[in-house]
Amino acid sequence: MDKFEALWAYQEEDMKADAIAAAIKRSPTRQKLEKARDFILDRQKQYKQIEEDVAAMVDRKDIIAQAITRSREQLGALQSRFEANPPQTAEDVKALLAEVSRCRDTIRQYEVEISRIVKETDANEKLSRNVRLEAANAKKSFDQLKTEYEEESKSKKGDLETQRAKAKEIMASVDPALLEEYETIKKHISPPVARLTHGQCAGCNTSLPSAILSKIKSGALVECETCGRMIIP
Known part of the structure; x- marks a missing residue:
């Protein structure tokens, strides 16, 4: 996993x-x-x-x-x-x-x-x-x-x-750094993690630019600029 x-x-x-x-x-x-x-x-x-x-x-x-x-x-x-x-x-x-x-x-x-x-x-x-x-x-x-x-x-x-x-x-x-970020985001919005679905943040359905999509797919930690959730592939 x-x-x-x-x-x-x-x-x-x-x-x-x-x-x-x-x-x-x-x-x-x-x-x-x-x-x-x-x-x-x-x-x-x-x-x-x-x-x-x-x-x-x-x-x-x-x-x-x-x-x-x-x-x-x-x-x-x-x-x-x-x-x-x-x-x-x-x-x-x-x-x-x-x-x-x-x-x-x-x-x-x-x-x-x-x-x-x-x-x-x-x-x-x-x-x-x-x-x-x-x-x-x-x-x-x-x-x-x-x-x-x-x-x-x-x-x-x-x-x-x-x-x-x-x-x-x-x-x-769970990676401690990810867990810390998870708990921080959860104070403001829940659930704090959303999937990347059809080029969109599944949390708020905002379409993401190609540069952000590339970062997510590469395994980088990315937060949605619209809802603030962590987006994972």
Whole structure:
């Protein structure tokens, strides 16, 4: 067996192994399993975000509560000042009332914001419970699907291992340089090797110039300029 025939024989067995692997990946059970996994990851991410939002709201609520306390203290101080030193002129009364009004407006605004935060926190906690429940149910489904998939793919994985072993046995007879080129090309296109058929690359059906045909027939390593495959006679 010459070097190109050995490479071709290896590709045939390697492609059979890849086909089995692809069939395993296309399994409906596997697809459901991956969908369940993605759903769980999404719910975990959502739950984490809710926790961060609630924590931020709690911190903001504490800050506002402190601000309300300070505003009430200022209001109390204004009242004490009024009682200790009542304003003597209309302008002084007007200025004091304006300060009192600002304090009360500030307190009302803070109280409205706290009310909003409490409602949003309650809503987020309810959402958090629902997310945890959905994730827990999805985990049960995931575990069941995983068991089904492992049982389903057991025989197919055995077939894959057998086929990989066949390919590996032939691989030992392939020229290392050709094998390296094969693996490099396979990352971009599969199968990576094509036959020369009626003056064309059988991979993409591109007609080749006579100079390239001569190189291929002489045993030189040639890659198709169109599809990038190795072309062998």
